[in-house]
Amino acid sequence: MKIPDAKEKVATASHRGGTAMTMADLATLASVSKITVSRALRDSSLVREEVRTRIKELAEAHGYRLNAAARSLRTRRAHSVTAVLEMDPASGRPYSDPLILTVIGGLLQTFAMQRYRLVLTTRAEIVSATSVVDADGLILFGQGANDEAFQQMRRFNLPLVVWGSARAAFDDVAFVGSDNREGGRLLGAHLAGLGRRRILFLGDSAHEEVADRLAGLTGAVRKSAAKVTTRICQFSREASRAVIAEELDKGWDFDAVAACSDPVALGALDVLESAGMRAPSDVAVTGFDDAIHDPRLTTVRQDWDLAGRTLAGKMLDLLAGEEATSALLPVELVVRASTDA
Amino acid sequence: MKIPDAKEKVATASHRGGTAMTMADLATLASVSKITVSRALRDSSLVREEVRTRIKELAEAHGYRLNAAARSLRTRRAHSVTAVLEMDPASGRPYSDPLILTVIGGLLQTFAMQRYRLVLTTRAEIVSATSVVDADGLILFGQGANDEAFQQMRRFNLPLVVWGSARAAFDDVAFVGSDNREGGRLLGAHLAGLGRRRILFLGDSAHEEVADRLAGLTGAVRKSAAKVTTRICQFSREASRAVIAEELDKGWDFDAVAACSDPVALGALDVLESAGMRAPSDVAVTGFDDAIHDPRLTTVRQDWDLAGRTLAGKMLDLLAGEEATSALLPVELVVRASTDA
């Protein structure tokens, strides 16, 4: 046996100052080789039960912690998953905030239980040539998962799960997203059922999810007497105010506004109400997301918790070497004051 | 020179299948040693400018990425910071969600710019004996940064920044938190200014932040004729409903409710309104956080963006070897319908 005198070795370790204890230190303490320590801590049946517990107790008593870098280097697994967010350079906050961040909570819970670390980064950071990626898989949150972001992530050659609407063109990748089309359908049916005839849709359908919402809406009102007109509008409350103000100027002739998101709907309410119109008697207004829980606003609720858990689940499947299919999450119509007096 | 024939070596590399390119591969491609590659990629002046750019171009062209584990192992720096969240085991979501998660957005932005990875984990996970910590520093988000969580984090012997109210007992640690006492004071002055005399405070002052809010409130109304009564109440809307219902049973005699958070305030509004009382004519109601942006609710706004940036800034100071002091962030009174008809 080549194990050196225990006392001498331990003294050396303590001389190292701030340096933390390693498996080698534990090995000398337990008078075994370090591979035995490694095996014991991993609960390998190759180590006698008795020895195993002794080593674990020693580790616990000395507050030993495995060195993540060393393990990752040797095993070629990072034991972590990176979520890539799109940040708004102006505000310095994630797009779709706080929705995406709520999903992150769901991811965190699932991954922590599975002993995977969850790493957050921005797209700008990860695509930079000198970025250092330390992950077994990537979860992409893009602005509607635009193609560029998508292709960039692909190049990392890691298991990939994307939040957004599935794209036919990329049928080899797992997409997870709310059923936006169904959400649009629910809203369309609701508005048509209220007898609305002239619906103004606010949103930019270059954004995949918005396009789906619009498609659902139009499909649902097709059988009715209602007509849908579209105006391009970005996601902010301010953008919405501007568009509605313009429409009022041009001579308003709508009895319903279907907005692509809650803030957009609130922007519409702001301007319409200050122009003396009332919801829902003069105009019915709907949003999308139910992120704000505004008592005034009829909207379609997405299940953010489920979103996080589903994304994490798909990733874990991929990491386990299984196939992962896309998932369409259910949505729910929430009727409130803006369409229901 | 021991550098083997380039062609042969490159062929070997490609035979490795999925294995990514390493510095050694780049070195053979560039006909230099791997240490030169290492230096070139780190912009060391020890490498001739010409050689440096050639190597960088090669790296870029072949999509080379530095191995995080190898670097961390050698340099003993993880290039990452771990945020530790307290999760509610029942809901599987972070306490104070979505507020904390909004702060995370601010952290992410700052750390990504500094090329630090942001890792998320839960307290339950990180304190488990077999957890693997891979971070240069810890940021703790606790339920009021309770002492136990606090002591646990300390044991990791890493730079530590805590979100919450500063504690005299731990004056060697950097705390970052909103000025809860000032928030309480603003609310107290506001309610007293409205002529309210019997204020019901809802909250559990075992929670440090709540205690501060209460202290500020009581201090502010001391000079006035108003009296503050406290009822212990947890953070949920449901808990609040129960407490208010009980108070109504016992014979209501308050003209103001100061809740420790927005959901608690909304719970109070729910019950009071369904009992036929009106805000603010019968009861003025206030919240705290402005997380919900409810048009009905007077509240104190915290600056979550600033919170994230400040926390990240303090951590970067510590990582740079500097001292970090605690910070008290400004708050703002937002008057809305529940106190202002």
Next chain:
DNA sequence: ATAACTGATGTTATCGATGTCATTCCCGCT
């Protein structure tokens, strides 16, 4: 009795980067 096997442990090489020290080359100076 000997080969084959099983269970528990140890030795060595390795993962990919970088700190430390050694080497080489070229220049200018005496």
Next chain:
DNA sequence: AGCGGGAATGACATCGATAACATCAGTTAT
């Protein structure tokens, strides 16, 4: 010619863990 010195490059050891293979009792099979 020879020596000192700086600039550029390389060899080697190392970080802490684990995979792959080796060893060595003690047991069972033939």
